Amino acid sequence: MNQSPNIVVRKPLPKITWILALICATVPSSAAAAEGPRLGKPASRQEIAAWNQTVFPDGKGLPPGHGSAVEGKAVYERHCAYCHGNNGLGGSGEELAGAKHRLIDSNPDKTIGTYWPTATTLFDFVRRSMPPDAPGSLSNDQIYAVCAYLLHLNGIIPESSTLNAVDLPKVKMPNREGFIRVDAPK
Amino acid sequence: MLTCKEWLVCPLSEEKYMNQTSLPFEFHENPEPVAGGGLLDRRLFLRQGLALGSLTFISQGVLASEFDRPAWVLKPGHPFTNYGQPSPNEKEAIRWISSNPAVPGNGISWTPLHMLAGTVTPSGLHFERHHNGVPQIDPNQHRLLIHGLVNNPIFLEMDKLVRYPMVSRFRFIECGGNSNVGWHDEPTQATAGNLHGLVSCSEWTGVPLSIVLEEAALQPSARWLIAEGADAAAMNVSIPIEKALDDAILAIYQNGERIRPENGYPLRLLLPGWEGVTNVKWLRRLEAADQPAMTRNETAKYTELQPDGSARQFTFIMEAKSLITHPSPGHRLQGPGLYQISGLAWSGRGKIKKVEISADGGKSWAEAELQEPVLSKSFTRFRIPWRWDGGKTVMKSRAVDESGYIQPEREKLILERGRNGYFHYNAQVAWGVDTEGRLNHVF
DSSP states (O other), X not given: OOOOTTSOOOOOOOHHHHHHHHHHOOSOOOTTOOOOOOOOEEOOHHHHHHHOOOOOTTXXXXXXXXXXXXXXXXXXXXHTHHHHOGGGOOSSSOOOSOOOSOTTSSSOOOOTTTTOOOTHHHHHHHHHHOSTTSTTOSOHHHHHHHHHHHHHHTXXXXXXXXXXXXXXXXXXXXXXXXXXXXXXOO | OOOOOOOEEOSSOHHHHHTTOOOOOXXXXXXXXXXXXXXXXXXXXXXXXXXXOOOOOOOTTSOGGGSOOOGGGSSOOOOOOSSOOOOXXXXXXXXXXXXXXXXXXXXXXXXXXXXXXXXXXXGGGSOEEESSOOOOOOTTTOEEEEEESBSSOEEEEHHHHTTSOOEEEEEEXXXXXXXXXXXXXXOOOOOHHHHHOSEEEEEEEEEEHHHHHHHHTBOTTOOEEEEEESSTTOOEEEEEHHHHHHTXXXXXXXXXXXXXXXXXXXXXXXXXXXXXXXXXXXXXXXEEESSOOOOGGGTTSSOEEOTTSOEEEOOOBOOOXXXXXXXXXXXXXXXXXXXXXXXXXXXXTSOEEEEEEESSTTSSOEEOEEOSOOOTTSOEEEEEEEEEOXXXXXXXXXXXXXXXXXXXXXXXXXXXXXXOOOSOOOOOOEEEEXXXXXXXXXX
């Protein structure tokens, strides 16, 4: 039967290719991965920097800037209290501070202080998502400040604290060790 | 003459439907029950289906004007339409919305499972969970960036992505918070869809993620992918690389058409069998990393607090679940007689192997018929005939998947997890039936 010259036919790979593939396999890969047309456009370092918002627990991704808990109180009251209530006690948005019940109590309060495992999560989340009516509108200094205020409200850092890219990842969260990974590498 | 008894749906006014009662099914023999409460052999309808009903022929000599003809056969119908809509008589088959009044784009809408049949969820009824609204994305400006621990960081434009090899898969997506009223002390009274409808099933078509990751060339230290959406929450989660290379799909089509805006247009990450939040909509960025980002939606949310104070994290797999959709709360049984119990089962671990039904509160069980084809990580429709004697009873279903996992009793799940986990509630669902034929949610 004649095969169109333009149709790509799957042929068994020569043995040597399999051996090479096994040697080169550094990550698990799908056995049936088809070949793509490779139409991706190279992304430059500058473009990636302009797109990349992720902040990791070790501080990777944190931008320059700084803010104090005192400054953060003003930012919070202006942009956050409408949903999260005064002093982070909650409203239409989640409670963020002021836990009265422990995690082992029958009606636990899952606040930043009792539940959140990493302080960098605050920066990552506020920068990308908050406030909901104008995400992306806060400056890095304002975000550091509101992180400091919320950590202070939860009794984790003193009111006199100022946070930046170096100090935020160092904040030891009370529930840092409280999570058990179920369907992911330990 | 119609000889099939239909489920009468009475969410607003029962009176409206009362006159539509039709006759029960009649079998030519009186079959013996296979379990308590009147459950009959699941193959009964298949054996006797052809014996139902009869046809009446009109003699040819009758004048046209003497026919009894409904109004819509006496005038031309409506013109063609560019995009069809449901009948205006089906206005109640809609998603029920529950959102934050202060942030209307933050909330959920539920699939009306109690009004649907089969296994495919209409795209316009697929459940929604948005963190800050539905972005209105111009596909010509939308690009996917793949970067981080890769040798070839790339942008993929939509008009390029559609040239890649694609696959189609029927797969359910279920929110990790679906069915969470099950953790409450008392059973919430609502329709099946408004209790369990944060799950839907579609045919998804798109590019296997492994193909574009191969192009980007992952570095050996890449263990996670941080996925991010192009919505106003820039919603992000961390995904183990193994899943990304296994069966993950960059989905472009849903049920044959481009994905609806509320379900991720123009590009959605599909992670079959994994909790909804990881199936990132409006996918904009994939960053290969050696660690998870510990984002808000994988730490503060979508984790399950346990009685000892520890929390389950990265609980990606949606365990087997089933529920009876017909009859269910909001439906009304029209007197004793033969009915068909029907419902849905699904598992994030693979195919559904078996669904058992009890019509006597769990004292005895009978196996339901599974509608073929039974597909992996997809809705499976089950059915079984039931002769209701008009008495009070409780009906429930339990699913077993191909891994051998059995959908747990509520007591067992709560014993294991406590009551404050909020997410991943998959215990058996029970409906009480009263002597008036009304159904309610019971524990």
